[in-house]
Amino acid sequence: MMFMFRSLRLRRAARRHFGWQKLRPAQLRAMRALLAGRDALVVLPTGGGKSAVYQVPATLLRGPTVVISPLLALQQDQIGNLNERGDPALRAVRISSAESPSKQAAALAELRSGAAKFLFITPEQLSSPGRLAEVRALRPALVAVDEAHCISSWGHDFRPDYLSIGHLIRDLGRPPVVALTATASPPVREDITARLGMRKPRLVLSGLDRPNLFVAATHCPSEDYRWRKLLALLEEASRPGIVYVPTRRAAAELAERLSDAGFPAQAYHGGMAAGVRHRRHEDFLADRVPIMVATSAFGMGIDKPNIRWVAHVALPDSPDSYLQEIGRAGRDGEPARALLLYRAEDIALQRFFTGGAPDLAELRAVAAALHGGPKTRTALAQATGLGPRKLAGHISLLEQIGAVATGPRGELSVARYSPLPDQAAREALAEYARYQAGQRSRTDMMRRFAEGRGCRMQSLLGYFGEQLSRPCGHCDSCHGGTSEVLPDDGPYPLHSTVRHAKWGSGMVLGYEKDRMTVLFDDVGYKTLSVSVVQAQGLLAVEARR
Template sequence: MKHPLHAPRLRLAARQRFGWRTLRPHQLTAMRAVMRRRDALVVLPTGAGKSAVYQIPATLLRGPTVVISPLLALQQDQISALNDRGHPDLRAVRVSSAETPNQQAAALEDIRQGRARFLFITPEQLSSPDRLAEVRALRPALVAVDEAHCISAWGHDFRPDYLALGHLIRGLGRPPVVALTATASPPVRDDILDRLGLDDPEIIISGLDRPNLFLEVAHCPTEEYRWRRLVALLESEQRPGIIYAPTRRAAEELAGRLDAAGFPAEFYHGGMPAGARETLHERFLDDQVPIMVATSAFGMGIDKPNIRWVAHVALPDSPDSYLQEIGRAGRDGEPARALLLWRAEDIGLQRFFTGGLPDAKELTELAALLATGPTTRTALREQTGLSARKLGQLLALLEQVGACTRRGTKLSVGRYAPAPADAARAAVAEAERQQAVQRSRTDMMRAFAETRACRGQTLLAYFGEHMSTVCEHCDSCHAGSSSAETIADGPFPVHSTVRHAEWGAGMVLGYEEDRMTVLFDDVGYKTLSVPVVSEQGLLAVEAG
């Protein structure tokens, strides 16, 4: 059933409350899904107006909108942007660790009395049974999950409370959910849909290509060469800019070396005190930090339009991370630059970060505790001595193999759950599968770095998008090494399901020259030769 009246109402609300004369087609499609009370997954590139997808419909819905967002700085930016408009329908409040108990109570009262429409909150707050009950009593009309890739085991944050978010939303009475992210590869999208329990969602994925962003990669035979290429960038480009370093120590040392060389720089990483990070974040937004050297902890929520370049001084762990991080440049639509300076040694560092497998004994003991009866994460932490992060990861694995179920904030095992030892073995096997996929993501990042073909096509193929012509905004295109001819149709349709005798089932993501990219469920991404696949019959269409 169509609802043609939604579009005029949405356009009117956008004009009256936000001053926007037009809405982009993908925004309007997502907003109409929200107005129909339908779940939605919205994947839009940086700067494409994701926040508007929930903000405009929220002013037309009966009841408040709960916005679940991972970072306080990101929340504060969005709250300020709403409140600065001075419209009563756009007032936003927050409940977080940054507010006193009295301030938290006042925020909830403002929502109850209709003095505010948006409640910003973190998953950690909702994990408290009392807080969950308070927010449920507000009868929210919509839940917006910002930076939704954080809910995925393949995301960039992997916070335990994000993994439980689907259960927490059900605890709110299961209002409609709109999940928003700037980049989500097929396994991340599947994970978001599964973990949030989205019901027959509208899936809106807009083109991720950023024509104003020039993609450039340089292989660096030595560290000194990498330094010289970085200096050349700093001498030729305007500021501000961001340099992503692989470790906290590397960020600190590089910032010091840049300062000594006459390039004013600051460093930022997750090991710094929260207050120091917040101050740096604000100074960067206020153009007081011309060069920020940071780990991947910096960037989510950096809504700064004039970042002229983003440089990586090591190979990122995946194209997912890379696209997120370079997306912070050129949000004003003006030309910007993304420079990746990599060495083969970077691969070993990413392998180290992947970590080892979980301890089977700890998994067995945890599964046994769950089998004793309903419990809570707080009680499990006290009994096991595990950190919140590690406990969350182990519980997620046990849940994936059917050895843990959640009802609100209570954890238990189902009637047909495997025995603790069997559950541990299955969980370790699942962890091995996840590590194989993660290693394949790093392999795809290296393939992107090494290719002489169009980088835009290569990057978008990873995300399951097909670019019919070369991008013309990468170093390969400018050097003339990328071909203007691409394979539109290979031996199997894009997005079809195929099966390999050894690797199992997979999805065809795209073709590039004489190669094809397939995402296999059990082993991750593989790049295969199209002639070899055809000649040897390596793949077959998956039945059903």
């Protein structure tokens, strides 16, 4: 009865405030959980209506909804979409570095009086004890964490500033939490749940396959061949489009080369001045830039429905980033294309990007400094001489092995039962090695996707734990006749827990021909021969997690 009542209330709110006659089943499942006061982890494809998941329930909850989002441009788009409706129940305000103190005060006043319903804010703003106290006093009814994959060290867009969000939510009075992302593999989902302190969240995972997106990959024996294949795409495909490259230098050089060849393009990367990035972002949204050549820094906040193609001229670091980036094409439902042009040399480049292990002495210094008493991050940086980004990474590792605790005002201290500094540093280094093994396995999975001859979407979605029962019909393998119908299941049930004598415990994610993919806790993703596994008894089924 309650189930039907909540669904009815949500559908009425969607019609009244947004004019939506229907809600998608996945949206409705997540909304019902939030209306019941439960946490929810929502993984929906780009264009799948993630924002509606928190916006509709917010109109039915007492108190404001706090939306934590990493990019000001992304916040501005969402605020504009809400306020343009002219509905007082959807009034949204923002507190960020872009607003003057007087505008920030006015935003808080609107929220206190009930004139505004949504507060958009960054983690950096909430990290201020004074600001946190002001937002807590508003007694928020819901916290929405947008682009939640940013919180995960497994994620392709890891942001250290997101690491504190779980502590901040607790200090806000711990209202229900909804975490939203377009792609999240099982380890990323586990990271999000743990770092946000989510309490048995309702997982809503739906529709990662995009039938209107034709997916293809081509091996390029030389850079000249890769260049000619890219030109062939540009000559026959409509615009606008995005070309993803691995480095800042490659973005600048390729944009210039394409422009010289008669294909007007602009470059975008994280090393540009903020003003330049903002202008190019806005120019692309307004169709003033037909081709954007960019690093992975270009993406979040690109709410543009008519992107006709996305090309990658190097192997992406993981299926996570790849699915996120190609998902920006064809959001209007019209046909779009995704083309991956890869070379064997791309693997070596990704190995280089993973970098070296953190310094044991630096980890020990951070742990030792905390033994001298609670410290703010600023004081800890001064005590250790480490920069903000490196320090955040070290703190994250020490938190993961239980050596760091965060106090009510954001101060850091030694966790209860924490090992001594030297032992803590060594355990943190071991945790990093485990993470790196997972990172390498993700790159290997991306290579398998590129080099495989079976259905590409079956291979890609299997990584995320979603099994297609038949070939997708919209990839180059399916059109070339090389895809095969997969079995509905294999000798080990999907998502069952198995144990390997060397690699430990893992989860079965999917099958492709005679191969199975298993995500192991300690070594990441592995692709195994089903016949060899069975013949040698390599895996044993464990009790379900």
